[in-house]
Amino acid sequence: MNELLLVVTIAGEKVAFAAAAVESVVELDTLIPVPRAAPHVAGLSALRSRVLTVIDCMRSLELGDTDCSDGIRECAVVELDGHHYALIVDLVEDVVEALSDPQPVRAAMGPGWERVSEGMVETENGPLLLVDVAALIAGVEARAAA
Amino acid sequence: MDDLIADFVAECREMLEALGGEIVAWEAQPDDRARLDSIFRFVHTVKGNCGFFEFPRLEALSHAAEDALADVRAGRRHADAALVSAVLAIIDRIGEMVASIEAGEEMPAGDDSALIHALAPGAESASAPAAPAAADAATKPSVAPRTIRLSVELLDRVMSTVSDMVLARNELARRLRESATDVPVDGAFERLSSIIAEMRDAITRTRMQRIENLFVGLPRMVRDLSAELGKQVLVDIDGGDVELDREMIEMIRDPLTHIIRNAVDHGIEKPGERLQAGKREIGVLSVSARQSGNQILIDIHDDGRGIDGKKLVEKAIANGVLTKEDAAQLAQREQLALIFEAGLSTATQVTAISGRGVGMDVVRSNVERIGGIVEVDSRLGEGTRMTLRVPLTLTIIPALTVSIAGQHFAIPRSAIEEIVRSNGESVTLEHVGGAGIATIRGRRVPEVSLALILGLQSTVSEQDRTLIVLRPAGGDVYALAVDRIHDHEELVVKPAAPAVMATGLYAGTTLADDGSPILLMDPSGIAQVGGVRLEVQERSARIVEDPASIASKATPVLLFRGLDGGRRALRLAVVDRIEEVPTSNVRETAGQLRVQVGDAILPLAGAVASDLGGEKVRLFRLNDGQFEIGYAFTEVIDFAMIERDVIHAERAGEVNGVSLINGEPAELVDAHWLFSTNVGVAARSAEQLVCRIPCWDPWMQNMLRPLVEAAGYRVIDDAEEEEADVVIASVGEDSPEDSTDRTIWLRTEPEAAGRNDESIYRYDRAGLLMALKSVAVGRGR
Numbered sequence: 001m002n003e004l005l006l007v008v009t010i011a012g013e014k015v016a017f018a019a020a021a022v023e024s025v026v027e028l029d030t031l032i033p034v035p036r037a038a039p040h041v042a043g044l045s046a047l048r049s050r051v052l053t054v055i056d057c058m059r060s061l062e063l064g065d066t067d068c069s070d071g072i073r074e075c076a077v078v079e080l081d082g083h084h085y086a087l088i089v090d091l092v093e094d095v096v097e098a099l100s101d102p103q104p105v106r107a108a109m110g111p112g113w114e115r116v117s118e119g120m121v122e123t124e125n126g127p128l129l130l131v132d133v134a135a136l137i138a139g140v141e142a143r144a145a146a
Numbered sequence: 147m148d149d150l151i152a153d154f155v156a157e158c159r160e161m162l163e164a165l166g167g168e169i170v171a172w173e174a175q176p177d178d179r180a181r182l183d184s185i186f187r188f189v190h191t192v193k194g195n196c197g198f199f200e201f202p203r204l205e206a207l208s209h210a211a212e213d214a215l216a217d218v219r220a221g222r223r224h225a226d227a228a229l230v231s232a233v234l235a236i237i238d239r240i241g242e243m244v245a246s247i248e249a250g251e252e253m254p255a256g257d258d259s260a261l262i263h264a265l266a267p268g269a270e271s272a273s274a275p276a277a278p279a280a281a282d283a284a285t286k287p288s289v290a291p292r293t294i295r296l297s298v299e300l301l302d303r304v305m306s307t308v309s310d311m312v313l314a315r316n317e318l319a320r321r322l323r324e325s326a327t328d329v330p331v332d333g334a335f336e337r338l339s340s341i342i343a344e345m346r347d348a349i350t351r352t353r354m355q356r357i358e359n360l361f362v363g364l365p366r367m368v369r370d371l372s373a374e375l376g377k378q379v380l381v382d383i384d385g386g387d388v389e390l391d392r393e394m395i396e397m398i399r400d401p402l403t404h405i406i407r408n409a410v411d412h413g414i415e416k417p418g419e420r421l422q423a424g425k426r427e428i429g430v431l432s433v434s435a436r437q438s439g440n441q442i443l444i445d446i447h448d449d450g451r452g453i454d455g456k457k458l459v460e461k462a463i464a465n466g467v468l469t470k471e472d473a474a475q476l477a478q479r480e481q482l483a484l485i486f487e488a489g490l491s492t493a494t495q496v497t498a499i500s501g502r503g504v505g506m507d508v509v510r511s512n513v514e515r516i517g518g519i520v521e522v523d524s525r526l527g528e529g530t531r532m533t534l535r536v537p538l539t540l541t542i543i544p545a546l547t548v549s550i551a552g553q554h555f556a557i558p559r560s561a562i563e564e565i566v567r568s569n570g571e572s573v574t575l576e577h578v579g580g581a582g583i584a585t586i587r588g589r590r591v592p593e594v595s596l597a598l599i600l601g602l603q604s605t606v607s608e609q610d611r612t613l614i615v616l617r618p619a620g621g622d623v624y625a626l627a628v629d630r631i632h633d634h635e636e637l638v639v640k641p642a643a644p645a646v647m648a649t650g651l652y653a654g655t656t657l658a659d660d661g662s663p664i665l666l667m668d669p670s671g672i673a674q675v676g677g678v679r680l681e682v683q684e685r686s687a688r689i690v691e692d693p694a695s696i697a698s699k700a701t702p703v704l705l706f707r708g709l710d711g712g713r714r715a716l717r718l719a720v721v722d723r724i725e726e727v728p729t730s731n732v733r734e735t736a737g738q739l740r741v742q743v744g745d746a747i748l749p750l751a752g753a754v755a756s757d758l759g760g761e762k763v764r765l766f767r768l769n770d771g772q773f774e775i776g777y778a779f780t781e782v783i784d785f786a787m788i789e790r791d792v793i794h795a796e797r798a799g800e801v802n803g804v805s806l807i808n809g810e811p812a813e814l815v816d817a818h819w820l821f822s823t824n825v826g827v828a829a830r831s832a833e834q835l836v837c838r839i840p841c842w843d844p845w846m847q848n849m850l851r852p853l854v855e856a857a858g859y860r861v862i863d864d865a866e867e868e869e870a871d872v873v874i875a876s877v878g879e880d881s882p883e884d885s886t887d888r889t890i891w892l893r894t895e896p897e898a899a900g901r902n903d904e905s906i907y908r909y910d911r912a913g914l915l916m917a918l919k920s921v922a923v924g925r926g927r
Contacts, residue, residue, distance in 0.1 A: 032662060035599075037648070038649075051655045051663045083641075083642075137645065139645065
């Protein structure tokens with residue numbers, strides 16, 4: 001199991017995305033809000049003439065708001081069902097190799113984390129939570145609807 | 147039929163090409179099951195199609211090969227070398243025949259029994275007969291059409307890449323504008339730009355399909371239907387070569403089918419009824435398509451009994467769709483439009499084909515969903531015409547960009563009915579129980595504020611906003627208040643992410659020229675979120691108003707500043723459009739200032755040569771329906787209404803009056819005077835009057851002719867056999883052949899010969915012009 005993981009910080013916590021799902025890491029400066037959209041949709045942005053739907057990961061996890069007022073944010077760009085999303089993270093740390101398959105986390109996590117968790121993976125830097133990007137994008141409403 | 151054959155040939159060729167390798171491999175390894183299967187599939191397909199197309203030779207061949215191969219597949223027979231070569235010989239022969247079908251030749255006569263016989267177990271190898279045929283084929287080089295088949299996915303990918311390229315170009319254009327660039331760079335970019343535009347056109351066309359594909363099934367459908375109903379219907383199809391986006395063709399298939407079923411079922415009468423009504427027994431249903439701008443118009447016309455508007459109204463009242471009071475006010479068109487209401491059908495009996503009252507409302511909403519319109523026109527007893535208007539393509543949407551609190555949004559232009567200013571003269575805004583109601587020229591429409599719906603803080607006061615009157619698909623009009631209107635743009639729209647679509651407000655996203663994302667609004671979504679009840683129909687919103695009060699005073703005018711700085715107004719109706727031309731295009735020629743606009747040279751009013759400084763001059767193009775003139779100006783101030791009294795000028799001139807417009811006096815430009823002074827000389831019209839002048843008379847040719855021509859006539863001489871509107875002749879000459887009361891007689895003496903002498907002294911310029919003019923007036927000009 002040599003899957004590569006992108007290590008990012010969301011709400012102060014180091015978590016991992018499957019690197020294969022991430023197209024690129026970018027810094028976005030423009031953000032066009034989408035009025036009336038779900039709260040975790042921070043807005044729209046453009047990257048190389050593609051429209052990106054920007055997802056505020058903190059809000060999707062119900063861990064508070066990301067402060068977007070200072071302009072440039074780091075984002076991981078992913079594609080899901082033909083749409084491109086930019087996930088706002090605090091910081092993109094590193095790319096590491098997964099040393100194990102995801103294992104269920106048996107300790108109690110915060111409710112937001114619980115929803116997006118795909119399990120815990122071992123890395124050189126210790127265990128990391130593997131985050132399900134699709135769940136992160138779906139946000140809170142999807143769970144309520146399910 | 148030709149299309150089907152072409153498809154069959156293309157399919158065969160494709161399979162033959164793919165089989166090329168398989169056949170060789172099978173020859174080497176006759177036990178290979180996979181190869182056997184694919185060869186079997188080929189002959190099977192050919193056999194199936196041949197039966198349909200009546201190619202007996204092909205059918206016999208493929209049938210024989212199929213039988214033999216089926217035996218092998220079932221294990222009843224072993225594939226030995228003799229069988230393999232017999233099958234190969236048959237496949238070769240099929241290939242040759244397909245090639246000749248493709249070339250449009252007659253099926254070559256020939257005997258295939260040797261080939262078929264070779265398939266029999268234990269037969270001699272039959273490869274020999276194939277050889278001469280192959281040589282024959284070599285002498286006639288096949289003319290393969292230069293076409294290839296592509297998967298639709300690939301085309302879609304190319305299309306979306308090209309769309310991206312357009313967006314990337316737009317972004318580059320913006321960056322180039324921001325930075326100072328050299329002329330060569332701009333030139334190169336312009337070139338790139340035009341190439342991309344061309345490419346987009348071309349790739350858009352690859353997605354196009356002839357509408358024939360949609361029409362090809364209609365005759366059969368109508369035949370079956372009319373047989374079932376005991377009617378006789380002749381289908382007349384026209385315009386099958388009109389091209390339409392492939393997706394669009396699918397979208398209009400159902401509505402079109404429905405309309406045609408209705409026409410046959412309800413429209414066209416039974417033969418007996420038709421004879422009684424004095425019509426031919428056979429009803430005619432004509433379906434035609436044509437392109438008009440970026441729309442496709444599909445007309446479905448039947449010569450049946452037509453739609454009874456009154457019956458519809460009665461039914462609507464009975465169903466509670468309409469009140470009696472409202473019904474009384476419906477115009478004929480509105481009555482007919484009732485067929486689009488849910489739950490209405492004039493058919494007294496429900497048939498298997500139609501008449502259940504579901505249908506036309508669905509047709510309308512389906513067509514409107516793709517940005518189209520359905521119109522209906524009908525005369526009782528004479529027939530019905532349905533017109534579908536649909537856009538050419540779905541991917542590029544003309545849209546209007548607006549802004550709220552600084553953020554831009556796009557609104558599809560197809561839904562926009564009109565745009566009015568909140569503080570305009572004919573608009574009032576009221577609040578009824580918190581709900582906004584706008585009264586626009588006496589029509590009450592619900593008003594919603596986009597800022598409120600989106601939860602944005604608008605910085606523009608309610609009175610200064612702009613109202614966009616929208617008619618969403620399948621719904622009724624409402625007014626949407628926005629802060630500002632920006633631009634009309636053709637946008638490449640892409641679907642937005644589900645999280646964005648979930649709001650129900652947006653139809654997609656796109657990128658503006660400046661590279662920033664713009665949300666495309668969904669007009670019916672806005673209405674829904676804004677709480678506008680769309681089912682409350684427009685009829686009830688129309689309040690009775692004295693029609694005179696609308697027509698009497700308010701005249702729309704265009705308020706502008708002339709070259710001399712004067713505040714002037716022109717009636718809007720005469721202004722065709724606004725042009726900007728280089729000042730060098732303005733010349734004083736033939737005693738008048740003229741301007742060249744495109745290919746036309748127009749008289750230029752509103753300016754004297756000394757006024758024209760600067761590099762460019764802006765002008766209105768005025769049109770009286772026949773002639774055009776230009777009118778130079780500095781800037782457009784506003785659109786306005788003249789509602790106050792006009793103080794008329796005492797003397798005729800360029801300005802015929804003064805009125806207060808928006809609180810300040812403005813001069814009203816007299817368009818009539820402009821035309822009457824400028825046009826007489828310059829006009830060249832298709833309907834030019836013709837004047838016949840004797841060719842032998844040098845005085846007439848040299849002195850008179852220029853004058854007559856200047857008066858707007860085309861001059862011919864008596865050698866030309868054309869009917870003249872007026873003939874000029876000298877007193878004392880023989881009167882010309884077509885001399886009539888339209889003949890103007892010229893005399894050489896200043897004094898008239900007598901009281902009844904109606905001739906004109908030949909140097910009486912005013913009298914002559916008057917006579918010429920009166921002929922023109924007599925023609926109704």
